[in-house]
Amino acid sequence: MSKQLKLRDMKNAFVAETDAEPTSNIEELSQQILQVQDDTQRKELLLEKARVKLTLTEEKVSGLKKSFEDLCDSAKGEIDAIDGMENELLATEEELQSAESERAHYEGVMHNKVLPDIKVAEAHYMELQHNREENVRKASIICTESEVEALGGCGGTVEQLTAKIERLKQNLQHESQRYAESIDDLRDVYAKKERRILKEKQTYASFREKLNACQKALDLRWSKFQRNASLLKRQLTWGFNGHLRKKGISGHIKVDYEEKVLSVEVKMPQDAPGNTVRDTRGLSGGERSFSTLCFALALHDMTEAPFRAMDEFDVFMDAVSRKISLDTLVDFAVAQGSQWIFITPHDISMVKPGDRVRKQQMVAPRS
Incomplete structure (x- = not known):
């Protein structure tokens, strides 16, 4: 502006x-x-x-x-909150004053009434304790406390203890009449029996330790046996599948040790997916012979023997299965290192002789 x-x-x-x-x-x-x-x-x-x-x-x-x-x-x-806290503080101070007055009241009651009664009770307790010790000393002169405990203790009222003493006297009199031995003789017999029982307990404890050690060793061996059985079952299935695979067949071996049952499952390549032949009787003659041969070779691979023989294993096989079986057997026998004897009525010209393979043909029987 x-x-x-x-x-x-x-x-x-x-x-x-x-x-x-x-x-x-x-x-x-x-x-x-x-x-x-x-x-x-x-x-x-x-x-x-x-x-x-x-x-x-x-x-x-x-x-x-x-x-x-x-x-x-x-x-x-904040001012409202402070006002509320001041009100709470005033209420707390009032409660504290009330509690202080109650504490003073109860302290007066304790000092005037309870403490004198407690002192009188303590004095009476000390007197009773002194009387008890004196009575125990006098009773020990007659019978020791260990003997009383051995007889079942002395709990109960005076009447019950008196009745128990009478029964013990009667038992003592009755036993004295039954046995001519004195108390000392009976005590010696009791000591001998006790030593014998102690010796038997020690023997029992020693046998128990040996039994526990044997049980532990048995459990360990049983676990190892079960593991070996499981591994052998897997090895048998793997060997069986390994020999079947040479012809394009797959299979599985189930072993139930508890039921003592062995089952063979074979699946042919031409079967529908998921169609598994669970019994070798459902296979043809050649397939059944080849499956049986693979199973036998899987068993031979898990066992040891210096001599092995197989007779007419290829009777029901066709030419292809026979060639595969012969090659498998010869290779398996050479790899094993043991002596094998194969007997077959068919032509074995396809088997090539070698350093460890010998062929011998018998003369045909006369008609």
Whole structure:
């Protein structure tokens, strides 16, 4: 506003000078007009900056007002909380004063009534304890405490103890009439029996230790036996499958040691997926012979023998199965290192002789 007033004064002065000096130079007036316009633009820029600052200041003032209001609200909540805590503190102080008065009351009762009774009871207890020790000393002269405990103790009332003593006297009199031995003799017999029982207990403990050791060894051997049985069953199945695979057949051997049952499962390549022949009687003659041969070779691979013989194992086989079987047998026999004897009525020209393979053909029987 001050700049605008100043600008208006300058315009009025300019008009006055123009009226006073009508003959002024036009160029000077133009320069003055340009200078005034420049000053006006600078003043307007300053005015715009002042307006921007004013806007920012107003926004900051509004933010500070909002913060102040939030601070007032939080302070009000804290003041309310402090008032509540002061009320709780006053209530707690009242309860504490009440508890202090009750404590003083009960301490007075304890000091005036309970403690004298406790002292009287303690004195009576000490007197009874002294009487008991004196009575125990006198009773030990007649009979020791260990003997009383051996006879079953002395718990109960006076009447019960008196009746028990009478029964013991009667038993003593009865036993004295039955046995001519004295008490010392009976005690010697009892000591001998006790030593013998102790010796038998020691012997029993020794046998029990040996039995536990044997049981532990048996459990260990049984676990090893079960593991070996499981591994042998797997080895038998793997060997059986290994020989069947030479003809494109797969199979599985199930062994039930508890039921003592062995079952063979064979699956032919031409069968439908999942169709497994569970009995070799469902196979053809050649397939059954080849499966039986593979099973026998799997068993031979798990056992040791210096001599082995097989008679007419290829009777029901076709030419292809016979060739595969002969090659399998010869390779297996050479790898095993033991002596094998194969007897067959068919042609064995396909078997090539070697250092460890010999062929012998018998003369045909006469018709």
